[in-house]
Amino acid sequence: MVDEIIAKFRIVLLLLIILVSSIPLATITYTYEGQDLNNYLNRNLKIYILERIQSPREIEGIISLDEYRDRLNHVLYLISKDPYEIAQNLSLTGTTKYLDENIMIYEGTYKGHRIIVALGDLGHFMIKIDDGETGAYCMCNLTENILKVTHVILYRDMEFKYSGQYAEQTAVSRIGRICNITNGTTTCYTPGTSEVTVSLINPYEIYYFYIDGIRIEPPLRIRCSIPKFNDGFQAVYVEGFIPHKISNVINITLTSKRISSIVDLLKQENIDISSPDELVVDDTYLVLIPGQRLIPVFKLRHQNIVAWIGLNDNETILLSLASFTGKGTTNTGDQGLRIDWDDILANASFDKTSTRSLLENSFTLTIMAIIVMVFSIIYIVSKRRSRH
Amino acid sequence: MIIRVSLVILLCLLLIIPMIRSLYIIDTLPTEYNILIECVEDYSIVGGTDLKYVCDAAVSFRNKLYDTGKYDYWYYSDSLAWPSDWWTKEVSGYSNYPIYHAYRQDYAVFLGHGNEGRFIFGIMKTASNGYDYSEVWLVSKGPNGYTWMYPYDDNYDEVYTRWITLFASQVLNADAYPNMGYSISDVFYYTFTNQGSSPACLHGIVGARTEMVDYYKPCTICSEVPASVNTMNDYADRLISGSSITDAWFNAVWTYNNVKDIFGNIVFQTSPAALYYIVQFKDSQGRIIASYDYKNEGMLGFSSTIYPAPFQLEPPPGTAQIVYVEVYLYG
Numbered sequence: 001m002v003d004e005i006i007a008k009f010r011i012v013l014l015l016l017i018i019l020v021s022s023i024p025l026a027t028i029t030y031t032y033e034g035q036d037l038n039n040y041l042n043r044n045l046k047i048y049i050l051e052r053i054q055s056p057r058e059i060e061g062i063i064s065l066d067e068y069r070d071r072l073n074h075v076l077y078l079i080s081k082d083p084y085e086i087a088q089n090l091s092l093t094g095t096t097k098y099l100d101e102n103i104m105i106y107e108g109t110y111k112g113h114r115i116i117v118a119l120g121d122l123g124h125f126m127i128k129i130d131d132g133e134t135g136a137y138c139m140c141n142l143t144e145n146i147l148k149v150t151h152v153i154l155y156r157d158m159e160f161k162y163s164g165q166y167a168e169q170t171a172v173s174r175i176g177r178i179c180n181i182t183n184g185t186t187t188c189y190t191p192g193t194s195e196v197t198v199s200l201i202n203p204y205e206i207y208y209f210y211i212d213g214i215r216i217e218p219p220l221r222i223r224c225s226i227p228k229f230n231d232g233f234q235a236v237y238v239e240g241f242i243p244h245k246i247s248n249v250i251n252i253t254l255t256s257k258r259i260s261s262i263v264d265l266l267k268q269e270n271i272d273i274s275s276p277d278e279l280v281v282d283d284t285y286l287v288l289i290p291g292q293r294l295i296p297v298f299k300l301r302h303q304n305i306v307a308w309i310g311l312n313d314n315e316t317i318l319l320s321l322a323s324f325t326g327k328g329t330t331n332t333g334d335q336g337l338r339i340d341w342d343d344i345l346a347n348a349s350f351d352k353t354s355t356r357s358l359l360e361n362s363f364t365l366t367i368m369a370i371i372v373m374v375f376s377i378i379y380i381v382s383k384r385r386s387r388h
Numbered sequence: 389m390i391i392r393v394s395l396v397i398l399l400c401l402l403l404i405i406p407m408i409r410s411l412y413i414i415d416t417l418p419t420e421y422n423i424l425i426e427c428v429e430d431y432s433i434v435g436g437t438d439l440k441y442v443c444d445a446a447v448s449f450r451n452k453l454y455d456t457g458k459y460d461y462w463y464y465s466d467s468l469a470w471p472s473d474w475w476t477k478e479v480s481g482y483s484n485y486p487i488y489h490a491y492r493q494d495y496a497v498f499l500g501h502g503n504e505g506r507f508i509f510g511i512m513k514t515a516s517n518g519y520d521y522s523e524v525w526l527v528s529k530g531p532n533g534y535t536w537m538y539p540y541d542d543n544y545d546e547v548y549t550r551w552i553t554l555f556a557s558q559v560l561n562a563d564a565y566p567n568m569g570y571s572i573s574d575v576f577y578y579t580f581t582n583q584g585s586s587p588a589c590l591h592g593i594v595g596a597r598t599e600m601v602d603y604y605k606p607c608t609i610c611s612e613v614p615a616s617v618n619t620m621n622d623y624a625d626r627l628i629s630g631s632s633i634t635d636a637w638f639n640a641v642w643t644y645n646n647v648k649d650i651f652g653n654i655v656f657q658t659s660p661a662a663l664y665y666i667v668q669f670k671d672s673q674g675r676i677i678a679s680y681d682y683k684n685e686g687m688l689g690f691s692s693t694i695y696p697a698p699f700q701l702e703p704p705p706g707t708a709q710i711v712y713v714e715v716y717l718y719g
Contacts, residue, residue, distance in 0.1 A: 099651055169638070169719040172562070173666070176576050176714040181707055190584055218653070268608065289651070299655075303437045304501075306647075308655055319649040322604035322656065325439060325501055325616070326557025338654040 037262065037276035037300065040254050046212060047313055048286070048294040049248035052102075053121040068104055068119060071244070075117070075125050078222065079235040086110050090117060096348035098124060098339065100290045105348050111231040118345060122292060123243040124218075126341045129230075132237035133202050136229035139165070140205050140222050159210040163219060166335055167200035206335060209242065214296065216241060217285045217337035239341060243294065250313050252296075261316045262300070262309055269321055273302055282306065287337065289317075303327070419460040421688050422547070424493040425450050426469035428500035428510040433467065434522045436508065439602045440612075442499040442555065445620040449497065452624035458689035462488040472513040474498075474524040476538045476582070484542060491539045494688055496549050498524075499616065502556025502595070504564035505575075506535075526559065526575045526593075527568070528583070538582040540589045541697075548697070550688070551633050553623075554595035555616065560661035561597050562716055575663055576714045587699030588712070591682050592664030594637040597718045600645055600658050607650040618644035627687045634662045634683045638719050661718040665698050672708040683717065 053067045069087070076083030090108035097103060101124060106117040118126045144160045174196045179188040204223040208215040220240035227234050252258075259276045266273060273279060283299035289310060297319060298309045304324045310317035427446035429439045443465045453459040464470070474490045490496040501508040505527050512520035515534035525536040539549035558564065562572040580588040601615040619640050626636035641660035649655045664682040671677050680701055686693050695701070703710060 167719075169717060172572070172716040173713050174573060175711055176573065176665075177581075177712040179710040179712075181703065181709065186710075265608075269605070287653070304439075305437075306656075308647075308649055317650070318608050319651075320604055320606045320647055320655055322615075322647040323440060323602040324557055324599040325442065325499070325555065325602050326503060326599050327501075335657065337649075338657065340652065340654070343652075 034280050034282070037259055037279040037281055037298075040281060040298075041256060041259060043254045045252050045254060045296045045311060047250040047252060047296070047311075048211065048243070048246045049250065050122050050243050050288070050292045050294065051245040051247040052292065053119075053244050055121075068121075071125075072106060072117060072119055075119070075127060075238070078238045079127055079129065079233050081227075081234065082232070086115065090115060094348040096344055098344050099288065100292070101288070103344060103348070105345065113231060113233070116345070118341065121244070122288060124241045124288075124339065126239040127235075127237070129233055129236040132223065134223065134225040134230055134236045136226040137203055138224050138226045140224035140235065142205070142207055142220075142222070157212050161208050161210060161215075163206040163208050163336075165200070165203055165205050167203040169201040171199045171201065173197050173199070204237065207240075208336075211246075211286065211294075215285050216243070216294065217287050217297075218339060219336045239339075241288065252311060252313055254311075258311070258316065262298070265309070265316055265318055266300070266302070266307055266321075269307070269318070271302055271305055271307070271321075278302055285337075287319075420458050421495075422460050422462070422493045423450075423453060424462045424473065424488065424490050424496040426464045426473065426496075426498050426500075426509075428466055428469050428508075430466040431501065431508075431510050433511050434508070436501055436510075439500065439616075441603050441614040441616045444614065445555065445616040446497070446499050448617055449620040449624045452621065452628065456628055456689070462493065464488075467511045469498075469500075469509055470511065470513050471509040471522055471524050471535065472515070474537045475515065475535055477516040477534045490537070490549055490552075491542055492547060493549060494547060495551050495553070496539075497553040497555070499555040499620070502554060502559040502600075504558050504561050505568055505570065507554055507556040507559055526579045527565075527570045528578050536578050538579055538586070538590075540582070540586065548589045550591045550697075551685075552590070552593045553633075553637065554593065555600060555620065557596060557599040560593070560595040560663065560716075560718070562661075562718070563597075572663070572716045573714060580663075580665075580714075587697070588665065589697045589699070591685060591695065591697065592633065592662060594634060594660065594662045596641070596645075597659040597661040599656070600641075601647055601656070604647040606648050606652075610650070613648075615645050615647070628690050630686055630691045632684050632686050632691065632693065634664065634717065637662065642719065659718055661716070664715055664717070666713040666715055667698050667701055668711040668713065669701075669703050669707045670709040670711060671706045674709075677706060678704045683715070 053071055055068065072090070073083045073087050076086050080086055089110045090106040092104055093107045094105035095103065096105065098120060101120040101122040103124070104119045106119065108115050113129050116128050142162070147160055174194040175191055176194070177188055177190050179186050202223070204221050207220040207222070209220070210216070218239070218241050220238065220242070222235050223237040224235045225233055230236060263273060263276055263279070266279070279300045279302055281298055282301050285297050286294040287297050287310070289295055289312070293312075296311050298311070300307045300309060304326060305321065306324065307321045308319040310319045425446050427443040429443050431438055446463065446465070450461050450463050454461060464473070473488060474496070485491050498507050500510070506523045506525045509522045509524070512522045514520050517534045519534070521535045523535055528536045539552070541548040560572070565572050565574070575593070577584050579593070580590050603612045603614045603616065605612045622644050623636055623640035626640055627633065631639070638660045641658050645658040646654050647656040662683070666682065667680045668676050669678040680695050682695060684693050685691070685695050688694055698712060
């Protein structure tokens with residue numbers, strides 16, 4: 001009976017997914033060639049409303065429909081070909097919040113390695129094996145096909161692209177000068193051609209999801225490893241944001257009124273500008289804000305001042321403003337937005353629910369044991385009496 | 389009579405003005421080491437955009453070092469900070485570098501605007517070719533070559549600039565060097581080895597590969613976060629605690645030189661960078677018998693890991709070859 005209901009729910013869920021993914025979304029192509037804000041006049045943009053992962057407790061009677069567990073198994077595909085075995089060794093140990101996203105923390109040990117997984121109900125996640133580093137690194141070469149294996153649903157007009165290989169530190173070295181010492185005489189020379197050696201310290205790769213041509217921040221940061229030398233783990237660190245489900249889309253247009261509101265907002269910050277053509281659009285991307293929505297962000301530059309402006313459906317938000325000690329022309333090495341997972345985990349609270357259920361179970365078992373014992377005594381006594 | 393008095397006053401003023409800058413140093417008890425700290429917030433004279441907190445950052449950094457009792461300093465800001473304090477070519481009128489010149493200190497620090505391969509001052513000074521410049525280059529700019537630096541021990545007193553700290557954007561942006569017709573190795577060629585003709589005195593440079601943040605403001609009603617002050621405070625604390633210069637710089641920049649948005653997300657992270665040597669001594673079979681990695685070197689007075697200049701390193705017995713490896717590190 002329960003299996004039948006689960007099967008029906010899965011069909012309804014599948015239909016919903018198909019329905020959501022079939023919402024017609026127009027493709028918008030953006031260029032970031034330092035165009036000023038005027039060039040974006042009448043540009044259509046979208047705000048994406050996200051749906052939360054459903055907690056098992058919210059669906060009465062059907063405990064097995066646990067979207068968190070499904071999601072956990074799916075993201076674990078990024079680190080292992082056998083995610084279910086790893087998932088079996090993980091238990092919910094804490095909860096925390098990032099903005100209005102609920103984060104579940106799972107911890108456990110697998111083949112002697114400490115695993116920590118943080119899973120948000122809107123799409124943020126992080127997996128770390130031990131300290132997240134490996135001496136046996138290899139490139140991941142993730143493609144959309146691999147993500148299909150992980151059951152990540154790619155929406156219509158959603159793309160997955162490789163951004164680049166980065167490292168916590170990169171050392172570029174070459175031999176600059178050689179001095180030979182023969183019989184106390186030193187002769188120095190500069191080699192004509194000298195091989196350049198590049199050493200990456202804790203390398204990782206960055207991949208981006210794009211919806212309608214705009215990338216979603218933060219990206220997927222993943223440090224892959226050689227499974228043979230990492231107890232089967234194909235990655236030792238992953239963090240990223242993959243929207244769980246998009247339930248609605250709000251269209252907005254960058255009207256002259258909206259552009260003026262951006263200029264006015266920056267004037268209030270004492271930035272010496274009078275018109276939008278003094279603002280260069282360095283970048284645009286989508287970012288999650290409270291209210292379960294992904295909104296477009298414009299990174300605008302005026303001389304050495306850079307402002308990050310968020311466009312909600314009926315408000316313009318100053319997300320940040322910074323002054324740089326340079327011309328502000330190029331922010332090379334910019335590796336995208338990053339959320340502070342260490343901080344999020346440090347603020348996590350111990351999950352009392354799991355402890356309570358354990359205690360409740362112990363209490364139930366004790367009561368059951370007492371009842372069984374009482375009935376056993378009554379039975380034994382009655383048997384003895386019957387002999388007499 | 390009035391004209392005569394005016395002329396006397398004018399002459400007196402002309403005599404005093406050059407001395408005013410020298411008086412800016414706070415006279416203190418003799419300390420072990422010296423550092424030059426220059427910062428520029430006011431770029432109005434050279435037509436640049438002003439900065440807000442870099443001189444607060446410089447003062448804070450300066451005070452932390454001074455309070456240890458081990459460092460005396462030359463501190464100049466805005467129009468009193470001169471590019472000629474860093475140039476190799478002597479400014480006319482001086483036979484040797486003045487006492488406050490960068491090359492006469494153990495360390496030198498600049499905070500202000502920067503760009504690929506150079507850092508920029510708020511005033512112009514006349515170079516030995518008679519032209520005015522406001523920049524200091526780490527490579528020789530075209531045919532000029534009057535504004536680049538090569539720190540060395542000019543008066544053989546064993547004092548020379550060991551490490552230079554540049555709190556300025558993109559000075560060590562290796563990706564951009566080819567646009568100028570250079571490579572990052574050219575910094576070793578010019579600033580470390582005087583166009584390849586002299587041994588290296590300078591131990592290393594720390595700076596940035598990307599933009600550096602002076603301050604940020606994460607929302608309309610939020611207070612400004614002086615990222616430059618926070619970075620330099622942390623840098624000083626780490627140096628004083630004995631960290632190596634590169635570790636102190638990289639960690640301070642990673643921790644404080646970023647931009648956060650209203651939600652606490654890091655939307656920009658400065659990429660710190662460093663240039664330094666690894667010197668290897670090899671025997672006749674090519675085996676490394678000794679090696680000095682300047683990445684591990686700390687600051688005089690605070691660290692036990694202090695190396696002499698690369699050319700002063702003593703070859704151990706059996707050395708057949710010395711290899712100077714140039715390293716460009718960024719994070």
